[in-house]
Amino acid sequence: MTDTYIVHGDIIHAPALDAIEHIPDGYVAVRGGRVAGIYGELPAEYAHMPLHDYRGRLVTQALCDMHLHAPQYPMLGMGIDLPLLEWLNTYTFATEARFDDVEYARRVYDALAAKLVSVGTTRVCMFSSVHTDSTLALMQALEDAGISGYVGKVNMDRNCPLSIREDTERSIAETERFIDEALKRFKRVRPIITPRFTPACSDDLMTRLGELARASALPIQSHMSENADECAWVLELCPDCSAYWETYHKRGLFGEKTIVAHCVFSDEAERAAIARCGAWVAHCPDSNVNLCSGVAPLRKMLDERLNVVLGSDIAGGAQLSMLQVAAMAVKSAKLRSIATGGAEGCISATEALYLATSAGQVFFGEQPGFAQGNEFHAIVIDDRALQAPPSMSPSDRIGRALYTTESADIEAVYACRKL
Amino acid sequence: MTDTYIVHGDIIHAPALDAIEHIPDGYVAVRGGRVAGIYGELPAEYAHMPLHDYRGRLVTQALCDMHLHAPQYPMLGMGIDLPLLEWLNTYTFATEARFDDVEYARRVYDALAAKLVSVGTTRVCMFSSVHTDSTLALMQALEDAGISGYVGKVNMDRNCPLSIREDTERSIAETERFIDEALKRFKRVRPIITPRFTPACSDDLMTRLGELARASALPIQSHMSENADECAWVLELCPDCSAYWETYHKRGLFGEKTIVAHCVFSDEAERAAIARCGAWVAHCPDSNVNLCSGVAPLRKMLDERLNVVLGSDIAGGAQLSMLQVAAMAVKSAKLRSIATGGAEGCISATEALYLATSAGQVFFGEQPGFAQGNEFHAIVIDDRALQAPPSMSPSDRIGRALYTTESADIEAVYACRKL
Numbered sequence: 111m112t113d114t115y116i117v118h119g120d121i122i123h124a125p126a127l128d129a130i131e132h133i134p135d136g137y138v139a140v141r142g143g144r145v146a147g148i149y150g151e152l153p154a155e156y157a158h159m160p161l162h163d164y165r166g167r168l169v170t171q172a173l174c175d176m177h178l179h180a181p182q183y184p185m186l187g188m189g190i191d192l193p194l195l196e197w198l199n200t201y202t203f204a205t206e207a208r209f210d211d212v213e214y215a216r217r218v219y220d221a222l223a224a225k226l227v228s229v230g231t232t233r234v235c236m237f238s239s240v241h242t243d244s245t246l247a248l249m250q251a252l253e254d255a256g257i258s259g260y261v262g263k264v265n266m267d268r269n270c271p272l273s274i275r276e277d278t279e280r281s282i283a284e285t286e287r288f289i290d291e292a293l294k295r296f297k298r299v300r301p302i303i304t305p306r307f308t309p310a311c312s313d314d315l316m317t318r319l320g321e322l323a324r325a326s327a328l329p330i331q332s333h334m335s336e337n338a339d340e341c342a343w344v345l346e347l348c349p350d351c352s353a354y355w356e357t358y359h360k361r362g363l364f365g366e367k368t369i370v371a372h373c374v375f376s377d378e379a380e381r382a383a384i385a386r387c388g389a390w391v392a393h394c395p396d397s398n399v400n401l402c403s404g405v406a407p408l409r410k411m412l413d414e415r416l417n418v419v420l421g422s423d424i425a426g427g428a429q430l431s432m433l434q435v436a437a438m439a440v441k442s443a444k445l446r447s448i449a450t451g452g453a454e455g456c457i458s459a460t461e462a463l464y465l466a467t468s469a470g471q472v473f474f475g476e477q478p479g480f481a482q483g484n485e486f487h488a489i490v491i492d493d494r495a496l497q498a499p500p501s502m503s504p505s506d507r508i509g510r511a512l513y514t515t516e517s518a519d520i521e522a523v524y525a526c527r528k529l
Numbered sequence: 530m531t532d533t534y535i536v537h538g539d540i541i542h543a544p545a546l547d548a549i550e551h552i553p554d555g556y557v558a559v560r561g562g563r564v565a566g567i568y569g570e571l572p573a574e575y576a577h578m579p580l581h582d583y584r585g586r587l588v589t590q591a592l593c594d595m596h597l598h599a600p601q602y603p604m605l606g607m608g609i610d611l612p613l614l615e616w617l618n619t620y621t622f623a624t625e626a627r628f629d630d631v632e633y634a635r636r637v638y639d640a641l642a643a644k645l646v647s648v649g650t651t652r653v654c655m656f657s658s659v660h661t662d663s664t665l666a667l668m669q670a671l672e673d674a675g676i677s678g679y680v681g682k683v684n685m686d687r688n689c690p691l692s693i694r695e696d697t698e699r700s701i702a703e704t705e706r707f708i709d710e711a712l713k714r715f716k717r718v719r720p721i722i723t724p725r726f727t728p729a730c731s732d733d734l735m736t737r738l739g740e741l742a743r744a745s746a747l748p749i750q751s752h753m754s755e756n757a758d759e760c761a762w763v764l765e766l767c768p769d770c771s772a773y774w775e776t777y778h779k780r781g782l783f784g785e786k787t788i789v790a791h792c793v794f795s796d797e798a799e800r801a802a803i804a805r806c807g808a809w810v811a812h813c814p815d816s817n818v819n820l821c822s823g824v825a826p827l828r829k830m831l832d833e834r835l836n837v838v839l840g841s842d843i844a845g846g847a848q849l850s851m852l853q854v855a856a857m858a859v860k861s862a863k864l865r866s867i868a869t870g871g872a873e874g875c876i877s878a879t880e881a882l883y884l885a886t887s888a889g890q891v892f893f894g895e896q897p898g899f900a901q902g903n904e905f906h907a908i909v910i911d912d913r914a915l916q917a918p919p920s921m922s923p924s925d926r927i928g929r930a931l932y933t934t935e936s937a938d939i940e941a942v943y944a945c946r947k948l
Contacts, residue, residue, distance in 0.1 A: 186915060187932035188925040191859075191877055221914070399860045402875070404867050428856075428932035437847075440610075441818045445864050448823050456821070458610055495640070496605060510606035513847035516935045 112527045113143035116156055119164035119490060121148060122504050123171050124464040125479035127412065132504035135165065140486045143526030148480055162528070164490045164521065168511060170463070171480065172232040172487035172523060173432035174470025177331070177371040177392035177421025180248050180261075181206045181215070181239040183222045187428040190400040194337040194426075197401060199271075202425070206239045207273040215244035216251065223255035228517045229431040230489035232525035233470055234259040235331055235369055235392070235421075237304055240266060240274050240281075242288045249292055249299040256529040258485075259474065262304025262331055263288040267315045270306075278315050282322070289326055300328075307333040308344045308357040320362025329367035331392075332358060335380065336372035337403045355383045364389055369473065371421055374398050374406040381407075381414055390417040390473055393465070395442040396435055397426030405446040408439060409455045419469045420462075436462035437512040459509035490522040491515055531946045532562035535575055538583035538909060540567060541923050542590050543883040544898035546831065551923035554584065559905045562945030567899055581947070583909045586940060587930060589882070590899065591651040591906035592851035593889025596750070596790040596811035596840025599667050599680075600625045600634070600658040602641045606847040609819040613756040616820060616845070618690075624844075625658045626692040634663035635670065642674035647936045648850040649908035651944035652889055653678040654750055654788055654811070654840075656723055659685060659693050659700075661707045668711055668718040675948040677904075678893065681723025681750055682707040686734045689725075697734050701741070708745055719747075726752035727763045727776040739781025748786035750811075751777060754799065755791035756822045774802045783808055788892065790840055793817055793825040800826075800833055809836040809892055812884070814861040815854055816845030824865040827858060828874045838888045839881075855881035856931040878928035909941040910934055 117140065121133040139146040139156050147153075182205060189201040209215045226234070234252065238245035238261055245263040252261065263285060267278045276284070285303070292301040303323045305311045311319075323330050335341055335354045348357045355376075358364040366388035373391045376384065384391060393406055411418050421427070422435050429435055436459075443457045457465075468478030476484045491511050502510075523529045536559065540552040558565040558575050566572075601624060608620040628634045645653070653671065657664035657680055664682040671680065682704060686697045695703070704722070711720040722742045724730040730738075742749050754760055754773045767776045774795075777783040785807035792810045795803065803810060812825055830837050840846070841854050848854055855878075862876045876884075887897030895903045910930050921929075942948045 184915070187929035188921065190928065190932070191875065399863055402863050402867060405864070428929075442864075444818055444821050445824070445861075448821055449868050456610065496603070502607065506607040509609065510847075513606035513609070516937065518935065518937045 114141050115160040115162055116140070116152065117162045117164065117169055117488065117524070119167045119169035121169045121480070122508060123479040124460065124468045125481065127461055127464045130460045130463065130504055130508060131479065138169065138480060138486065138488070143485055145480050145482050145484045145486050147482060162522070166494055167521060168491040168493050168507060169488055170491065170508070170511065171467035172489050172525060173230050173466050174233040174419065175226070175231045175422050175432050176235045176369060176419035176470050176473065177394055178234065178424045179237045180219060180222055181209045182425035183218055185425045186430070188425070190426070190428060194401045194403060195339055197426070203271050203274055207271070209239040209241050209244045212243045212247055215241070216247045219248045219251035223251040223257060225430060226257055227255055227523050227529050228520065230520050230523055231430070231432055232257055232487045232523065232529070233474060235302065235473070236261045237331070238263055240264050240276055242284045245288060246291055246295065249296050253296050253299045256525045256527070258298035258525065260300050260302035260329060260331070262302040264304050264306050265315060265319060266306045266310035267312050269309050278312060281315055282318050285319070285322060289328065303328050303330045303363070305332050305363065308354070309340065309347060313348070313361070316357070316361035316363060324362055329369065330363050331369045332363070332371070334358070334370035334373055335375040336398070337401070338375060341375050353380050353383070355380050359383070359387065369419070371423060372398065372403065372406065373411070374404045381411060381416060385414055385416050388417065390419060392419050392421040393439060394421040394423035394427055395438040396429050397423035399438070399442060400428060401426050405442045407446065407454060408443050409447070409457060412457065412461070417469070417473070418465060419473055420465045431515070431517065432466045433512050433515045436466040439465065440512070458505070459512055460505050462512060463508050485526050486524055488524040489520055492519050492521045533560050534579040534581055535559070535571065536581045536583065536588055536907065536943070538586045538588035540588045540899070541927060542898040543879065543887045544900065546880055546883045549879045549882065549923055549927060550898065557588065557899060557905065557907070562904055564899050564901055564903045564905050566901060581941070583940065585913055587910040587912050587926060588907055589910065589927070589930065590886035591908050591942060591944060592649050592885050593652040593838065594645070594650045594841050594851050595654045595788060595838035595889050595892065596813055597653065597843045598656045599638060599641055600628045601844035602637055604844045605849070607844070609845065609847060613820045613822060614758055621844070622690050622693055626690070628658040628660050628663045631662045631666055634660070635666045638667045638670035642670040642676060644849060645676055646674055646942050646948050647939065649939050649942055650849070650851055651676055651906045651942065651948070652893060654721065654892070655680045656750070657682055659683050659695055661703045664707060665710055665714065668715050672715050672718045675944045675946070677717035677944065679719050679721035679748060679750070681721040683723050683725050684734060684738060685725045685729035686731050688728050697731060700734055701737050704738070704741060708747065722747050722749045722782070724751050724782065727773070728759065728766060732767070732780070735776070735780035735782060743781055748788065749782050750788045751782070751790070753777070753789035753792055754794040755817070756820070757794060760794050772799050772802070774799050778802070778806065788838070790842060791817060791822065791825065792830070793823045800830060800835060804833060804835050807836065809838060811838050811840040812858060813840040813842035813846055814857040815848050816842035818857070818861060819847060820845050824861045826865065826873060827862050828866070828876060831876065831880070836888070836892070837884060838892055839885045850934070850936065851885045852931050852934045855885040858884065859931070877924070878931055879924050881931060882927050904945050905943055907943040908939055911938050911940045
């Protein structure tokens with residue numbers, strides 16, 4: 111019966127990009143881990159169900175972190191004064207190389223999984239390292255912690271240190287082993303095809319990963335158009351392509367189940383291709399600023415109806431809290447708006463909430479918000495300590511939640527059951 | 530004897546803008562609340578003193594928040610989708626008007642003082658509201674909590690709602706009463722002359738505040754060149770001035786003891802005037818982004834040897850933690866660097882630490898860093914939970930502290946004694 115209960119509190123959720131719904135002093139009925147209904151007053155038929163009473167606290171959706179690098183957790187907040195390619199070579203690859211040690215991986219990943227829950231993240235789309243067994247250890251850690259989503263063993267066979275470079279054959283063979291094991295062992299954490307990014311993957315590797323994606327019907331994640339130097343390099347490496355997105359599309363890696371991080375430098379044509387193919391953009395505002403990449407045209411992407419989700423992108427990003435990342439999305443959109451003299455608009459706090467929650471849910475095949483039938487993924491924020499002014503609108507309360515919540519303020523986290 | 534003790538841990542402090550000093554597994558000897566010395570090994574003469582043992586944790590300087598609005602604490606994180614002047618009229622002035630109720634003020638200010646200590650802020654330069662008695666209640670709350678610095682009763686006699694507008698005579702009379710009472714009642718929290726900003730203060734009020742500042746030898750705080758619309762308005766309001774800074778300078782309010790917040794739009798000439806007069810800039814990067822003001826030219830200011838300190842500027846800023854504000858200073862400098870095609874450089878994490886700590890200390894008449902003779906203001910950050918890579922430089926450890934510390938990670942706060 112741990113997955114059948116009533117949650118009571120001030121409920122705010124995001125059923126659409128431009129709308130939040132507020133049920134003050136309301137009730138969510140959860141049956142079998144799924145939302146059965148939301149009510150202003152509790153219906154008599156639910157009177158016997160266990161009541162989780164958070165009266166006065168904010169009950170909202172749990173967060174989806176749609177792009178992050180698990181093996182970079184040990185370097186959180188470090189070395190982010192360098193531009194992307196230099197940072198990769200100085201810090202990142204060396205840190206990731208340590209994950210050939212499965213015991214070390216298990217220690218780091220258990221800590222990461224616990225930390226994710228503490229900041230209210232219950233669904234992820236995550237990069238591991240090239241190491242198959244450590245990747246399986248990561249999936250185990252997430253599943254044990256109650257987190258669901260996708261995890262990918264990284265593929266790379268060029269332009270990276272030998273310590274983490276794979277032979278193309280071995281990269282494919284290990285990916286097949288990874289997929290087999292992962293599908294056998296885990297229920298709520300699933301495998302995803304993960305070419306690191308075009309510079310680190312030969313055409314042959316990309317083509318064979320594309321075949322694997324089609325044969326296995328698995329989704330795909332990678333990086334795209336993050337940094338000006340990287341974009342130029344990609345076009346040098348792939349003379350048969352005239353845009354970054356084509357380097358994935360031509361190898362069968364760009365469609366409705368593809369999620370690409372960043373797209374800071376995706377121009378109008380590339381954004382149109384993303385929309386046409388139904389691919390997903392994981393916007394990572396904290397990382398893009400830290401690595402001096404720039405600010406992605408988020409407002410334009412939303413107006414052009416692209417599928418956009420948010421990612422912490424640790425350890426390019428240094429904020430694991432997706433509430434903080436959502437606040438950073440609002441801030442960096444403002445900076446882009448200022449830089450364009452107001453030609454590009456801002457995004458609101460409630461839009462940021464949607465992107466950090468509902469948008470990810472949709473990627474995972476659910477409805478936005480606390481829709482009936484959805485798995486119940488929720489957080490309870492105790493925001494009573496702040497002295498509120500006499501009137502506070504629901505959107506102000508969400509703004510305050512994004513801008514001021516620390517993990518200690520998150521009183522409870524749900525992913526079907528209370529974690 | 531609560532102000533004579535030894536603190537043991539990994540000591541990192543910022544004796545200069547471009548340098549940190551690291552004493553791993555070191556000792557700070559504190560006598561009578563002041564730094565007596567820093568040691569790699571504890572001298573025999575100190576063996577009998579009480580030892581506060583934080584082995585393995587980071588011991589660094591406590592934070593100085595050099596610009597914030599205490600009565601805006603109840604609206605933290607709210608309404609920051611609006612530009613400055615609209616935000617002032619919709620949210621801010623209404624919130625501040627409630628502080629004519631001293632009991633309400635006391636409740637909010639006790640909570641604020643406790644929160645400041647919890648985020649490691651021990652020195653402040655703070656705006657209150659126009660209300661004298663509530664301002665004295667604020668000073669009492671800070672002094673009781675162990676926080677020191679300056680607090681100003683705000684002056685404004687035009688261009689604001691009647692509920693908080695003062696008659697010029699009364700504004701001066703109340704300021705005199707405020708100064709008398711404050712100097713009598715408080716030891717570590719001192720009064721500061723606080724014209725809100727030029728648009729809200731008549732020439733007559735400004736002139737008389739300038740006379741009061743000279744007669745009392747008190748420092749002065751205000752706002753300057755925050756927002757493009759505001760800058761244009763100021764020049765309309767003061768036809769005798771050709772730049773914003775002159776509106777303070779001509780009334781005797783701009784000198785070595787003046788601290789002005791923002792300076793986002795201070796051009797080369799205004800910055801030269803700031804340097805020439807020895808005035809201080811309180812850079813408030815979080816607020817400047819939230820209110821769509823822009824990004825101040827921090828790198829230029831530092832290269833031009835201006836006196837720069839940092840402020841949270843709550844509630845335009847939504848981050849009370851000066852570690853987070855310091856991280857935001859690094860991020861927004863990056864964005865300005867990107868926007869100028871690299872013409873303006875970035876600032877490092879260690880420079881940000883200096884600005885958030887030592888720079889404020891210097892404003893308060895102390896030496897930078899944990900200099901001998903300084904009051905001992907320190908925080909202890911427990912950063913052991915994060916799995917560190919094999920080698921971590923002191924600057925990486927500082928970067929990590931700025932980017933990832935939550936208040937729960939701050940294990941102890943010192944301001945002469947342990948708070």
